[in-house]
Amino acid sequence: MDADVWNEQVAQGYDESSAHMYAPDVLGPAVSFLERRAGRGPALEFAVGTGRVALPLSERGVRVAGIEKSEPMARELGRKPGGDDVALTIGDMTTSRVPGTFSLVYLVYNAITCLLSQQEQVACFRNAARHLQPGGRFVIEVFVPELQRLPPGETARPFHIGDRHVGFDTYDLVNQQLVSHHYTIVDGQGSTFLSPHRYVWPSELDLMAMLAGLDLSERWADWNEAPFTASSRSHVSVWQKPSHGSASP
Structure with missing residues (x-):
């Protein structure tokens, strides 16, 4: 399914079709938010795609690695200025391992919903926890189901x-x-x-984090840190790995 959805044609037109996500008032706050949570440590982006977030984050001095399942999307990233600065692993964000540990793992633009089963989404949280340093953070940006x-x-x-x-x-x-x-x-x-998706509620994500040994530390309505309320249409959530121990495998 992934090969059919994120194919060469989609990859080549992805940036143009997502132009509204590159607007400075959309992308700028996201990069700033992630830069602050990364601190001085390296960051790992799951589903890095064509590098919309990874490249400007890298330009700010954060050492960024990425996991991407779609080889056509990864090739588009590699063709861009600064693409070689992102250490890229081709693989599945539920199972692929990247050398080292990270102060920040992040997953943006609803990408958690590209995992089409609850089991895969739980595995994604566990893989994020495996990559985090003690005290490190896992950040997800995702919509609230519009039911x-x-x-x-x-x-x-x-x-x-x-x-x-x-x-x-x-x-x-x-x-x-x-x-x-x-x-x-x-x-x-x-x-x-x-593109098919599995929508997921904030409370369900919190349970997935708990299963992975992560604790909820922040939840905002957007990258500008507006308060999350019952009428919010999206959320940016941050879960943290305890400083005194490691997450469950």
Whole structure:
């Protein structure tokens, strides 16, 4: 499934289709937030993709490594200025190991939901914990499921409407699955992209962290550290590895 979704065509057009995520008011706060949590230690990005976050974080002096399952996405990262500065491992973020330990492991832009089962998501937390130094932090940025905004009997909800991109999600409420539909116009040509996801609640993520030996230390509505409330549509959560021990394998 991953090979079919994150293929060469998608990788080559990914930055253009995600241009709104490169806007300074979107990307800047994310990089600053992660830089502060990394401190003086190295950082590891799960699902590093084409380097939207890893490259500017590296430019700020943070030593960044990345795990990426899609070889086409990884090639796009390698072609960019500074791409060679990101130590890249091709593999699955649930099982792949990177040499050394890190003060920060992070997973952004809803990438945790690309793992389509609860078991895989739990394995991701455990793999993050294995890579963390004592006192290190695991950061996830992910949407809050939009179920409260679904009228009775409807299963679709838009998440972005722009001049060159429209996106909406369709929900399978029984199986906690959704499919993101992207419709993009580049140079007058239209393209479509569908990606499957498993949506997950903040409380469920907290339980996954607990199973991995991590403790919740922060939860914000966004990278600007706005308070997280019942009406928040996303969250940035931080779990920390205890300084006095190691996480469970």
